[in-house]
Amino acid sequence: MFMQSPIQQMLGCQILGLLKSRFFFSLLFIFSITVVQADSLSASPEEIELGRRIYLEGVLASGEPLKAVRQNTVQLEGASAACEACHRRSGMGSLEGNIPVPPISGRFLYAPIEDRVLALVDTRQAKDLTRAHVPYDEKSLAKAIRDGMHVSGREMSILMPHYALTDKEIKAVSAYLSQLSVSLSPGVGDDSVHFSTIITPDVDPKKSAVMIDMLRHAFEQRNSSQQTYSGRMRMPLDLIPRKLRNWDLSVWELKGAPDTWGVQLAEFNKKDPVFAVVSGISASTWNPIDQFCQQEKLPCLLPNVISPPENPSYYSLYFSRGVVLEAEVLAGYLTDKEKKAPHRVVQIYRDNEVGMNASRAFTKALAGSEVIVENHVLLGTKQDDLKVAMKGVSSKDSVMLWLNSSDLAVFNKFMAKQVPQNVFVSGYLTSENYSFNSKALNPHLRVVYPYELGDKRKKNVTAMKEWLKSWRLPLVDEPFQTEVFFDALFLTDLTSQMLDNLYRDYLIERAEDMLSLGSNVSAYPHLSLSRGQRFASKGAYIARIGDDGKLVADSAYIVP
Amino acid sequence: MNTFKQNFCMSSKSWLLIVVTILGLAFSNWSWAESAQFERSEDNYKIPDVNVVRQDGYKSAFVKELDDGRPVLLNFVFVSCSAICPMLSHVFSKVQEKLTKEGQKFHLMTISIDPENDTPASLTEYAKKFAAGENWSFYTGTREASLTLQKAFKAYRGDKMNHASLILMRSIPGKSWVRLEGFVSPDEVVREFNALGANK
Numbered sequence: 001m002f003m004q005s006p007i008q009q010m011l012g013c014q015i016l017g018l019l020k021s022r023f024f025f026s027l028l029f030i031f032s033i034t035v036v037q038a039d040s041l042s043a044s045p046e047e048i049e050l051g052r053r054i055y056l057e058g059v060l061a062s063g064e065p066l067k068a069v070r071q072n073t074v075q076l077e078g079a080s081a082a083c084e085a086c087h088r089r090s091g092m093g094s095l096e097g098n099i100p101v102p103p104i105s106g107r108f109l110y111a112p113i114e115d116r117v118l119a120l121v122d123t124r125q126a127k128d129l130t131r132a133h134v135p136y137d138e139k140s141l142a143k144a145i146r147d148g149m150h151v152s153g154r155e156m157s158i159l160m161p162h163y164a165l166t167d168k169e170i171k172a173v174s175a176y177l178s179q180l181s182v183s184l185s186p187g188v189g190d191d192s193v194h195f196s197t198i199i200t201p202d203v204d205p206k207k208s209a210v211m212i213d214m215l216r217h218a219f220e221q222r223n224s225s226q227q228t229y230s231g232r233m234r235m236p237l238d239l240i241p242r243k244l245r246n247w248d249l250s251v252w253e254l255k256g257a258p259d260t261w262g263v264q265l266a267e268f269n270k271k272d273p274v275f276a277v278v279s280g281i282s283a284s285t286w287n288p289i290d291q292f293c294q295q296e297k298l299p300c301l302l303p304n305v306i307s308p309p310e311n312p313s314y315y316s317l318y319f320s321r322g323v324v325l326e327a328e329v330l331a332g333y334l335t336d337k338e339k340k341a342p343h344r345v346v347q348i349y350r351d352n353e354v355g356m357n358a359s360r361a362f363t364k365a366l367a368g369s370e371v372i373v374e375n376h377v378l379l380g381t382k383q384d385d386l387k388v389a390m391k392g393v394s395s396k397d398s399v400m401l402w403l404n405s406s407d408l409a410v411f412n413k414f415m416a417k418q419v420p421q422n423v424f425v426s427g428y429l430t431s432e433n434y435s436f437n438s439k440a441l442n443p444h445l446r447v448v449y450p451y452e453l454g455d456k457r458k459k460n461v462t463a464m465k466e467w468l469k470s471w472r473l474p475l476v477d478e479p480f481q482t483e484v485f486f487d488a489l490f491l492t493d494l495t496s497q498m499l500d501n502l503y504r505d506y507l508i509e510r511a512e513d514m515l516s517l518g519s520n521v522s523a524y525p526h527l528s529l530s531r532g533q534r535f536a537s538k539g540a541y542i543a544r545i546g547d548d549g550k551l552v553a554d555s556a557y558i559v560p
Numbered sequence: 561m562n563t564f565k566q567n568f569c570m571s572s573k574s575w576l577l578i579v580v581t582i583l584g585l586a587f588s589n590w591s592w593a594e595s596a597q598f599e600r601s602e603d604n605y606k607i608p609d610v611n612v613v614r615q616d617g618y619k620s621a622f623v624k625e626l627d628d629g630r631p632v633l634l635n636f637v638f639v640s641c642s643a644i645c646p647m648l649s650h651v652f653s654k655v656q657e658k659l660t661k662e663g664q665k666f667h668l669m670t671i672s673i674d675p676e677n678d679t680p681a682s683l684t685e686y687a688k689k690f691a692a693g694e695n696w697s698f699y700t701g702t703r704e705a706s707l708t709l710q711k712a713f714k715a716y717r718g719d720k721m722n723h724a725s726l727i728l729m730r731s732i733p734g735k736s737w738v739r740l741e742g743f744v745s746p747d748e749v750v751r752e753f754n755a756l757g758a759n760k
Contacts (some may be wrong), residue, residue, distance in 0.1 A: 074650040074746075083643040096643040097723050158597060158743050159643060464684050526703070530640040530674060530720065536677040557675045557702070 051176025598742030
């Protein structure tokens with residue numbers, strides 16, 4: 001087979017020459033339309049389902065795993081042989097290293113050259129667009145799948161495996177591809193794209209107002225400059241033609257108990273379907289929203305939450321694992337072999353989801369170590385309540401206080417006389433407000449801090465500060481606002497790279513691949529995702545408050 | 561080297577190449593695809609002083625792992641990379657099988673380029689998937705350590721998504737490294753390894 005390939009390549013060359021004639025083109029055009037129509041007409045739901053299982057799961061009609069070979073030696077099987085592993089869920093392909101995996105959804109495989117849609121193959125090189133090819137039909141698709149032969153007669157990269165699929169299975173894959181990513185996702189109109197952001201009822205209205213204000217200004221800026229396609233014209237990417245679509249933002253404000261949020265969200269989305277949820281904010285749970293996003297297959301991008309679900313759904317991306325990450329970082333710090341571990345740590349938390357998740361994670365992370373963890377729940381808001389929670393804690397102890405700054409203010413008054421040896425607090429829960437600190441407490445106080453420190457942080461957040469100034473927006477909570485700013489910027493980048501291929505699955509795939517490639521304008525040290533990864537920032541520092549009131553790292557960056 | 565770039569209309573030079581390849585095929589069992597898809601070079605690298613963590617949690621200086629007496633084959637992957645990395649790891653898996661059968665001394669070293677995600681536990685699981693034995697180790701560590709190593713071996717491409725398909729090998733400390741970039745078959749790797757003359 002390999003011996004033939006140069007000759008086949010030469011034949012391909014002649015066919016290409018033929019293609020240059022218009023006559024042949026139009027013949028082909030008519031032919032291909034017939035093929036596409038015949039394909040979609042004859043496909044039964046069973047056939048599509050069979051194709052879906054081969055494509056997504058790597059399972060054959062018989063229930064046997066899909067098998068493939070590469071280089072005649074390496075066997076692939078099951079999920080690692082599934083087309084999805086490379087061509088992705090949306091069928092829009094991917095790029096790893098310098099090897100592009102082309103889009104193979106029906107619009108790309110079967111469309112006549114005149115009607116072909118464009119996709120960006122390499123977002124780092126805007127000129128690298130999907131190439132025109134003669135439309136595939138079932139026969140040439142079979143050759144591609146079985147022999148790695150491109151429709152042009154070229155032998156394809158050995159990255160594309162060879163599959164011994166039957167005619168029936170090829171037909172099923174073809175049927176699946178024909179209906180994959182054909183119509184634009186809900187929320188995408190001819191000249192508009194709808195987005196929403198979500199606010200849970202527990203959030204301080206002042207804080208949510210800051211978020212909404214920032215997002216609205218970012219959208220306005222993007223819309224008023226989108227004539228240059230992406231809103232800017234700094235890169236060749238901005239010159240690729242695409243439809244102009246105005247963005248608008250709905251604010252989905254939830255009311256009542258979390259178990260009613262799902263219904264409210266469904267109503268919002270029915271009335272005004274959105275392409276994606278951008279940012280969002282909660283001070284308590286986010287689980288019902290995560291579930292809703294999965295149910296609607298709706299991308300929910302990077303909300304400001306401190307206790308995200310432990311196992312997020314496919315469609316939700318988060319900045320970090322929140323307080324659970326902090327718990328594991330602190331456990332790692334306390335059990336570091338180079339330091340003397342404390343005999344016991346008392347953790348004090350509130351009886352809510354954030355407190356429960358944090359304390360549970362901390363206990364779990366220290367299970368099996370020599371450190372004993374004692375749990376004390378804080379009920380009520382008075383000094384006496386604290387007295388109860390602090391019972392038995394001496395100046396020799398270490399304490400982890402999963403409390404916010406107003407709880408901590410009460411704590412400090414109470415603690416003035418006998419401060420425990422080590423007092424740890426959560427960076428997420430205190431959110432940059434250390435007004436509870438005092439001279440007596442400060443030498444003992446350590447913050448588990450998920451953001452960057454020092455000059456690097458200053459540098460990363462400069463862009464946002466300047467942007468806020470230019471719109472006369474207030475700076476009230478730097479890490480929080482950088483999250484919102486990052487979201488807006490990331491969304492414009494993502495969507496401009498998608499050109500007109502506005503599919504929700506593709507948005508998630510792009511986000512997974514591209515998050516670490518954009519500039520980090522957030523307060524986090526670095527952000528990165530990949531296939532299946534749902535938390536972008538993966539570590540934290542242990543920091544203390546310096547003489548100038550600023551945080552200084554007291555540990556290396558710890559990734560549990 | 562531009563075999564992935566679409567270049568189907570051939571020049572006379574390519575024709576010569578085809579003739580040579582066909583001749584070559586007549587005399588060996590090389591396949592056409594195999595012989596054209598990678599680039600070989602030799603280089604010397606300054607090994608940086610960084611610490612790494614092996615998949616079993618063992619912490620050590622990278623040079624100590626590198627210079628443990630066994631000839632080394634090295635690559636870079638990350639666990640959640642689904643197109644290229646499984647292929648690189650399959651190649652290492654086959655190389656392990658072949659060299660073990662030949663009774664050779666060797667050390668396969670796989671370095672994670674997504675170390676914050678690829679914990680020792682997830683590398684252990686990954687190693688199992690590719691049937692890694694005692695002569696194949698996986699390394700993670702801090703992000704800085706991984707970046708430093710990638711840069712030292714000229715494997716750094718700015719981001720994990722840009723990562724290179726690369727195999728490096730060296731017989732003993734002080735000898736130069738053989739660098740294979742592109743798609744290399746297990747047989748090719750073994751051939752190159754034997755040419756190092758490490759186990760003679």
